[in-house]
Amino acid sequence: QVQLVGSGGGLVQAGGSLRLSCAASGRTFHRYTMGWFRQTPGKEREFVSAIRWNGGMTYYAESVKGRFTISRDNAKNTVYLQMNSLKPEDTAVYYCAADAPPNGSGWYEHEYDYWGQGTQVTVSS
Numbered sequence: 001q002v003q004l005v006g007s008g009g010g011l012v013q014a015g016g017s018l019r020l021s022c023a024a025s026g027r028t029f030h031r032y033t034m035g036w037f038r039q040t041p042g043k044e045r046e047f048v049s050a051i052r053w054n055g056g057m058t059y060y061a062e063s064v065k066g067r068f069t070i071s072r073d074n075a076k077n078t079v080y081l082q083m084n085s086l087k088p089e090d091t092a093v094y095y096c097a098a099d100a101p102p103n104g105s106g107w108y109e110h111e112y113d114y115w116g117q118g119t120q121v122t123v124s125s
Contacts, residue, residue, distance in 0.1 A: 022096030
């Protein structure tokens with residue numbers, strides 16, 4: 001069992017930056033693909049970014065590519081999402097998720113086994 005606790009959300013003006021963190025419990029964090037998804041009211045949860053177990057492969061939605069950077073520190077059992085040049089359309093609840101071995105592609109919500117509680121990001125225009 002893995003517990004994920006997300007943090008770092010908040011209110012920021014357009015063009016600003018935030019860094020989300022997701023701390024995981026357990027000894028097997030280093031084996032998990034970690035992902036970030038986001039959801040706005042009335043919409044389905046959408047993929048934002050993912051990172052493989054060793055950080056060697058990262059994936060981004062087209063809407064955030066070049067602005068967001070995902071990283072992980074396996075020694076700290078933590079994954080990060082650095083969000084720069086934020087836009088009002090980035091406003092959402094952001095969820096971190098863990099995909100246990102055997103890892104899937106990393107792109108799809110159904111591949112993830114554990115989810116954090118969500119952290120609100122609000123970007124004002």
